[in-house]
Amino acid sequence: MNLLVCLKQTFDTEEKVHIENGKVSEDGAKFVINPYDEYALEEAIRLKEQFGGEVTAVTIGTSQAETALRTALAMGADHVVLINDERLMGDEFTTSKVLAAFMKDKDYDLILSGYMSVDNGGSQSGIRLAEELNIAHVNAITKLEVQGNQVVVERDVEGDVEIIEAGLPILITAQQGLNEPRYPSLPGIMKAKRKPIQELKAEDLSIDLDQIQAKTKIIDQLLPPKRQEGRILQGEMDEQVNELVSLLQGEVNING
Numbered sequence: 001m002n003l004l005v006c007l008k009q010t011f012d013t014e015e016k017v018h019i020e021n022g023k024v025s026e027d028g029a030k031f032v033i034n035p036y037d038e039y040a041l042e043e044a045i046r047l048k049e050q051f052g053g054e055v056t057a058v059t060i061g062t063s064q065a066e067t068a069l070r071t072a073l074a075m076g077a078d079h080v081v082l083i084n085d086e087r088l089m090g091d092e093f094t095t096s097k098v099l100a101a102f103m104k105d106k107d108y109d110l111i112l113s114g115y116m117s118v119d120n121g122g123s124q125s126g127i128r129l130a131e132e133l134n135i136a137h138v139n140a141i142t143k144l145e146v147q148g149n150q151v152v153v154e155r156d157v158e159g160d161v162e163i164i165e166a167g168l169p170i171l172i173t174a175q176q177g178l179n180e181p182r183y184p185s186l187p188g189i190m191k192a193k194r195k196p197i198q199e200l201k202a203e204d205l206s207i208d209l210d211q212i213q214a215k216t217k218i219i220d221q222l223l224p225p226k227r228q229e230g231r232i233l234q235g236e237m238d239e240q241v242n243e244l245v246s247l248l249q250g251e252v253n254i255n256g
Helices: 035-051 063-075 092-103 125-133 186-194 237-255
Strands: 002-006 009-011 031-033 054-060 079-083 110-114 136-147 150-157 160-167 170-174 198-200
Touching (some): 125 136, 136 160
Parallel strands (some): 002 054, 110 170, 136 170
16 A cells, blocks of 8 residues: 655644744754654554555655654654745645645555644644545544455544545544554664655645645734632532632623
8 A cells, every 4th residue: 555644743742832922932842743643654554564555754844854754764654755845834725735736646545644733733734635636535533444445434423433434545634542653663763864855845846836825824822821729618518609609600700
């Protein structure tokens, strides 16, 4: 099988976010593969191990994203591609256009990505990419089986399970629970250091830059308000209930 995986490098989920001059500060921050993309990568590697073929991981980013691609190689990806061009970086609209330009002439059976990125929670790139490539997609899956030219996938739907059958090629996005991503082995890490990273610019993808401009603009970024200190109600139960109701009514009046 030919498997393409879309990766994004994001903040480590353990990082504490700082805002400086209205923007998220990246100084000293640790970056990792977006956790949901890591599920997608792990699933692609498992499918390769089961059916043969190759896994190609692609990301849009700066040279800093090479560390994420090295991790992908160490986990078991065969090829990695870094689209490193500031003119090709934007919102989910831009990302889907650029990825589609890269994939449109590729021979693939399955495209996998995370269903969202933990840094902006957009949840749009995968769906938009499938639309650009005119292929089917299934979002946020928790189980995948390939049966010939068909896939059978499961999705968690409000606590129930939805089972979907679809034909290849298809794009699926991964949800937590799909698998448990492997840790790169030491030999894998050593081999990954020697493998090439293909780097592409806008000219390599024959993209019309006027047609991929972002449709959204970030006006400001704010941290959530600090959590207020908790309060323990005193007195008999009926007194506590009356005080709680009074406090809640006050909260409603404050917040409208």
